[in-house]
Amino acid sequence: MDLISELGPLAFGSRLKRLSETIMRGGEDVYRFYGVDFQPKWFPIFYFLSQKSEAGIMEIAEGLNVTHPAVIQMSKELEKKGLIVSKKSDEDARKRNLKLSKKGKDLLPTLQKIWEEIKLMNAEIIENQEHNLLIAVKEIEDAWAAKSYLERFKEFHKLG
């Protein structure tokens, strides 16, 4: 039925992407179920600001390991929703600092409760796996970080 699923090691990139989108959609349902106007994609920045209280664009981008335009785009949405506010830094005129708004801070406890439950459930799904997805992903990420695919590829075929 689903060709990609049968290809095994080949082309699992597309497959991972699909899975991630499914996961995101699941998250949306949960927020909706709780009647909270919040989207999974906002989580990283919002969570970051809930921990750091105030931060510049680059600081957030590095913390989340995404590019700075991604942070700018997401933060625009969050600002539009009134969940965060931004203000030019006093010390450094290049910087624009973001932080949670009053509304954002008010929403935080509700979100934290939901996050905690999502986390618990995700943990359960993950722990019931014989092969742990998170560890597997981390292993592959590390393997990639250590050596590029092509390099690895060349070495592999020298041996064979």
Added chain:
Amino acid sequence: MDLISELGPLAFGSRLKRLSETIMRGGEDVYRFYGVDFQPKWFPIFYFLSQKSEAGIMEIAEGLNVTHPAVIQMSKELEKKGLIVSKKSDEDARKRNLKLSKKGKDLLPTLQKIWEEIKLMNAEIIENQEHNLLIAVKEIEDAWAAKSYLERFKEFHKLG
């Protein structure tokens, strides 16, 4: 450093997506290394047509488990590259059938050799993992297919 990596079960959607993009990029390098003008994103359709020989847009979309506009877009690129050709179906005037062109068929043996090597190397990476990514992904996919995230979520919290 990388917040998302530390969140564990929370928000690993973004992380999977990033990994899949890294994997795709690795694939590009390999084709380039062999001096073949081919991109990883073309693989699913191309491979499908190498197996099925001729197929309509919807048939491919279902086979690959993507939407039909995705197939149309990808196939446009492949047609532009001269690797596939399309032709209105005789039996059903709504359908447009795709198949490999002469050029596509000629390229196939070379690609198959590359695919085989990629497959071997991927298999090695995967087998060296303590937690197998492919099996892990499959387990999660199956869990999701069996029950929606929200449903699972509700049940989970009835117990708790």
Added chain:
DNA sequence: AAAATTTGCGTAATCACTTACGTAATTGAT
């Protein structure tokens, strides 16, 4: 203190998909 480099941010274009919508052809119900 001036010049060169680096840093922080912003915008634009792109990518590989998706959803939403429309239309023509076929199939099914009565």
Added chain:
DNA sequence: ATCAATTACGTAAGTGATTACGCAAATTTT
């Protein structure tokens, strides 16, 4: 045989990220 429903395809716009580029402010070099 006709009308409704479904199917196959196409287009347009949106999504959440990326790369590429540019500018102004700060920092470092000399």
